[in-house]
Amino acid sequence: MLxxxxxxxxxxxxxxxLLFFWGSALAAQTARTSxxxxxxxRGRDRWAAFGFRAAFVxxxxxxxxxxxxxxxxxxxxxxxxxEAVALGLLGVFIAGTGAMLAFAAQMSMGSSWRxxxxxxxxxxxxxxxxxxxxxxPTFVGQFMLLAGVGLAIPAVPTFxxxxxxxxxxxxxxxxxxxxxxxxxxxxxxxxxxxVPRWIGFHRRNET
Numbered sequence: 001m002l003x004x005x006x007x008x009x010x011x012x013x014x015x016x017x018l019l020f021f022w023g024s025a026l027a028a029q030t031a032r033t034s035x036x037x038x039x040x041x042r043g044r045d046r047w048a049a050f051g052f053r054a055a056f057v058x059x060x061x062x063x064x065x066x067x068x069x070x071x072x073x074x075x076x077x078x079x080x081x082x083e084a085v086a087l088g089l090l091g092v093f094i095a096g097t098g099a100m101l102a103f104a105a106q107m108s109m110g111s112s113w114r115x116x117x118x119x120x121x122x123x124x125x126x127x128x129x130x131x132x133x134x135x136x137p138t139f140v141g142q143f144m145l146l147a148g149v150g151l152a153i154p155a156v157p158t159f160x161x162x163x164x165x166x167x168x169x170x171x172x173x174x175x176x177x178x179x180x181x182x183x184x185x186x187x188x189x190x191x192x193x194x195v196p197r198w199i200g201f202h203r204r205n206e207t
Contacts, residue, residue, distance in 0.1 A: 005088025062157025095148025102141025
């Protein structure tokens with residue numbers, strides 16, 4: 001059995017993904033071009049694209065699979081069914097905050113929003129709002145969402161999900177930064193020097 005906390009974080013995950021796809025469709029409509037670049041991924045970026053998908057699959061379907069086959073969760077050393085109240089509350093809070101952060105960051109990108117990275121397929125630089133504190137607030141929010149699921153439903157798949165997501169994000173970000181430097185030049189160089197990759201406050205540009 002899953003606790004109410006467990007079902008709550010799974011509902012948050014599904015709700016976020018619905019908003020993610022809706023927001024992506026709006027961005028594609030505004031940009032008048034495809035914003036789905038996973039199909040153009042090569043090398044390590046292709047593995048990152050797979051990792052993103054796998055992370056969300058693990059986060060959502062892992063607990064359901066454990067419920068469907070009790071033999072699996074009986075050998076999982078972390079499984080509690082989400083019955084730890086403190087962890088459940090913390091997980092729901094972190095997952096909810098992460099979902100809101102990720103969606104707000106995605107929407108503030110407007111027509112510059114892209115899913116994946118490809119040379120020559122970048123939009124205009126967005127540096128306001130949440131992007132004043134992080135160059136990748138959507139990834140930060142998505143990681144929080146998956147981490148919240150792991151806290152509310154402790155299990156091997158829900159612990160693997162945020163770890164796999166973090167690796168995928170770190171891998172893709174390196175390629176994104178190279179592509180954006182080539183496309184945006186000095187404006188992006190200044191942005192790199194003043195805003196942290198993940199989270200923080202403005203850093204004074206020493207150059």
